[in-house]
Amino acid sequence: MSMPETTTAIAPTRVAHHRRYLMCRPEHFTVTYKINPWMDPAGPTDTAKAVAQWQKLYDLYLELGHEVELIEPLAGYPDMVYTANGGFLIDGRAYVPKFYFEQRQGEAPAFADWFRANGFDTVEPSEVNEGEGDFLLAGDVILAGTGFRSAGDSHREVHEVFGREVVTLTLVDPRFYHLDTALTVLDPVQGVQNGGPEHVNIAYLPGAFDAASRAILEERFPDAILVSDEDGAVFGLNSASDGYNVIISPRAKGFEKQLRERGYNPITVDLSELLLGGGGIKCCTLELRTLLSERSETKCGAQAE
Ligand SMILES: CN(C)C(=N)NCCC[C@H](N)C(=O)O
Numbered sequence: 001m002s003m004p005e006t007t008t009a010i011a012p013t014r015v016a017h018h019r020r021y022l023m024c025r026p027e028h029f030t031v032t033y034k035i036n037p038w039m040d041p042a043g044p045t046d047t048a049k050a051v052a053q054w055q056k057l058y059d060l061y062l063e064l065g066h067e068v069e070l071i072e073p074l075a076g077y078p079d080m081v082y083t084a085n086g087g088f089l090i091d092g093r094a095y096v097p098k099f100y101f102e103q104r105q106g107e108a109p110a111f112a113d114w115f116r117a118n119g120f121d122t123v124e125p126s127e128v129n130e131g132e133g134d135f136l137l138a139g140d141v142i143l144a145g146t147g148f149r150s151a152g153d154s155h156r157e158v159h160e161v162f163g164r165e166v167v168t169l170t171l172v173d174p175r176f177y178h179l180d181t182a183l184t185v186l187d188p189v190q191g192v193q194n195g196g197p198e199h200v201n202i203a204y205l206p207g208a209f210d211a212a213s214r215a216i217l218e219e220r221f222p223d224a225i226l227v228s229d230e231d232g233a234v235f236g237l238n239s240a241s242d243g244y245n246v247i248i249s250p251r252a253k254g255f256e257k258q259l260r261e262r263g264y265n266p267i268t269v270d271l272s273e274l275l276l277g278g279g280g281i282k283c284c285t286l287e288l289r290t291l292l293s294e295r296s297e298t299k300c301g302a303q304a305e
Pocket residue numbers: 035036039079082083084085104132133178179180181277278279280282283284
């Protein structure tokens with residue numbers, strides 16, 4: 001007797017990759033000026049709460065097997081906790097930020113000093129750019145945001161610095177003023193580092209981009225997770241992925257479900273206090289990409305569905 005044919009959907013295998021991050025304890029966190037729509041200098045902030053919430057993120061990264069380096073927080077720079085703006089690093093080279101707003105400009109030399117003291121070559125920028133807030137490595141390609149902070153000319157500069165293809169994406173909604181508030185790279189490691197080509201995927205909020213950028217994203221990432229306005233509005237996309245574990249806001253319920261359906265492991269961390277400064281999980285996390293030859297281990301665990 002022949003059995004009826006059945007088809008079983010096979011969920012992809014997701015692999016967690018080892019990460020090395022730079023973070024900054026928010027000891028001086030408060031909101032005394034307004035440089036994005038989330039900030040209200042008249043509202044109360046609670047530095048102890050910000051530190052406690054941040055600590056949970058820090059501890060989680062260590063539990064997941066990642067390395068976390070710390071930069072000393074500077075008094076008078078309450079936004080320094082958002083280390084993603086502190087640079088953009090690939091293969092041991094750090095492209096230093098040039099902040100758009102005066103209130104943050106003093107952070108740049110502190111980050112540059114830290115990079116040099118920790119063995120990175122630094123490249124001083126000519127153009128305004130806010131580091132990994134606007135530059136995201138997706139496989140071998142750099143996705144680059146502009147519209148609010150990083151200047152379009154910084155995209156040319158970042159191409160010259162790293163010699164990689166740079167894809168310009170224009171942000172149009174002031175709530176999503178950095179690329180990493182509107183787009184997350186889910187499978188950031190690709191190519192030889194990982195023993196062969198790997199599918200790189202992203203999640204994004206379509207409404208945060210102009211029509212031309214949306215068309216580019218649709219063409220390059222046809223399988224991308226499209227996040228709802230509701231989840232985008234709670235900074236759901238400001239998340240950090242190691243390829244399997246995706247650290248997200250507990251308020252991004254729909255995105256959490258979408259990630260599970262795709263075989264990722266969403267883990268929620270509440271950074272509501274740091275949202276008062278206009279930043280979330282990814283903003284507090286700068287990836288330190290060292291030279292390939294210095295990487296001892298690229299995978300820190302594997303999970304199959
Ligand atoms: C995406 N990233 C890195 C961020 N969104 N960073 C948060 C920066 C917040 C700061 N008050 C500012 O407006 O610069």
